[in-house]
Amino acid sequence: MVANTKEVKDKDICVLRISPEEKRELSFKDEQCIGCGICEKICPVEAIELGDIGAIERTGVDESKISVDEEKCVLCGMCSSACPVDALELKLDEKSIKDMEEYPKLIKTAEISDEECIFCKACETACPREAITIARVLPDRSKLVTGEIEIDKDTCINCGVCEEMCPADAIEMEHHEPTSSDPTVSSDISVNKDKCVYCLICKKACPVDAIKAVCRSCSYGEYDLKPEDSEIKGSSFIDEDACVNCGWCEEICPVDAAKVKKAFEGELDIDLEKCEACGACVDICPCNVLSFPESTKPGEIVEKLKKDETFCIYCGACENVCPVEAIGVKRTDVDFTPTKSKSWKKQLESLKT
Amino acid sequence: MELKVDQDLCLGCGNCVVACPVNASISPEVYGGHGPKTEDVIMMVENGVIKLFNESKCTKCGTCPLFCPTDAIYLE
Structure with a gap:
């Protein structure tokens, strides 16, 4: 029997066994670990603590969030199959057992449909793991409002009122100190038509009526605005290493573009007497389920702890960490892909509490 | 990992004593900011400095170091 070896790099752990028949490698990524302890519970040889x-x-x-005893570890991969955040991974001859049909794995997904997505970024802001990136390309502002504007430079007295009042910073002047050869305060004034929104504030404010401007939308309605010009384009990306399938994105999405499937069903109970x-x-x-309620008025006594179970993945990290046993996490269902192995099935079923 | 104190750094403020959730469950008055009424708690201020009475009760939740102003109580 070839002995296992262990490598620890920063907080990541790798247990390795290279025999003539095959190479087995269990890797642990500390950054991905949420401290749920499911690996400790499912390990058949008590190698994980x-x-x-x-x-x-x-x-x-x-310190690493878990420790692995390489002398006890049999590199079976149950921890890899049961880890709800894929912090543990067993590879057989460089191939992950998560990619092998014979091995069961937790059924959990998070997807954002770019077809449905309106790229509002609500999910990106709400995601407790910062796993979502929404890249969007906004429409060209100058195509959404059209009009005409002209400044009569002979009438203009370079007072700067229009420049100061323009809400779009579209008016640019070339200010300078007057000299005997050029007794003016500005050598030029121009309108940046990419920035101008034809609000007509400059026209109304000009003390010498030097500005002629008209907004076509106001005058003729919106007939000449093309719908494709106002289209917001983009794409969504979920970092699967960081995602814990909590469902914040699905809940907050205004157009139902995000869909999340959790691996566990269950109940989260808090004993507020003990807390x-x-x-x-x-x-x-990892899911921002728990928070301290804030009082809304002076003297108001609020509950010690608040939960929003919609986002709970029933991992049990809170129960592990509670020093006064005030939290109970029950798992009533564990959803995993079918397996022929009765022992693996039994072990995965044992995560139900 | 163990709960440790450095009495030379301790100011005797008692923040850790009242922040500790295990202390509060053993001696509820500390939750309101009072001194514990029993030596069954994990830690207490004695003669102006922190002293550990029952470190074996510590669950290493990490609350006390968050409140200590001088890093006199820590987990290592």
């Missing part, structure tokens, strides 16, 4: 995640997450202790409001759960929760 969850660290003191409260202290690690909150005080920046330089001492230390905030460890609030800090560890």
Whole structure:
């Protein structure tokens, strides 16, 4: 039997076994780990131990969130199959078991349809893992409003009123100190037609009526604006390494473009009598489910802790970290791909509590 | 990982004593900012400095270091 070797780089762990028949490699990425401890629970040989995640997450202790005993580890890959955030991955001869049909894996997805998406960026802002990037190209402003504007430079007295009042910064003047050869305060005035929105404020404010301007939309309606000119184009991207399938994007999306499927169903119970409001759960929760309620008026006594279970993935990190056993996470369903192995099925089913 | 204190750094403010959720569950008056009424708690200020009484009760949640102004209490 070839012995396992372990490599630790920064906080990432790699357990390796190279035998003549095959190469087995279990890798752990600390940054992706949410401290749920599911790997510790599912490991059939008790090779994985969850660290003191409260202290690690909150005080920046330089430790990995889990430890793996390479002498106990049999490189079976159950932790890799059960990790809800893919922080653990077993590779057989460089191929991930997540890409092999024989191995079961948790059924969880997060998708944003670029067809439906209006690129409002609400999901990007709401995502607790900063996993979403929305790239958008805005329409050309000058195509959305048309008109005509002209400044009669002979009448203009270079007072700068229009430049100061223009809300679009479209009027540009060449200011200078007057000299005997050029006794003016500005050598030129021009309108940047890409910026001008034809609001006509300059025309109305000009003290010498030097500006002639007309807005075509106001005069003739919007008939000459092409719908394609106002189209917002873009694309969405979800970083699968960072995404925990919490469902914030789906919930906040105004056009139902985001769809999330969670691997676990369950219940999150908080015992407010026991809770001492230390905030460890609030800090560890990867999904921003837990928060401290804010009082709305002086003297108002609010609850110690608030939950929004819509976004809970029932990972159990909060339960692990709670120092006074005030939190209970029940998993009533675990959704995974079919497997012929009864022992794997049994082990994955055991995550139900 | 262990809970440790550096008494030379401690100002005796007692922030850790009242912030500790385990202390509060053992001696509820600390939740309101009072001193604990029993030595069953994890830590207490004695003679002006912090002293650990029952470090084995610590669950390493990381709350006390967040409130200590001088890093006199820490997890290592």
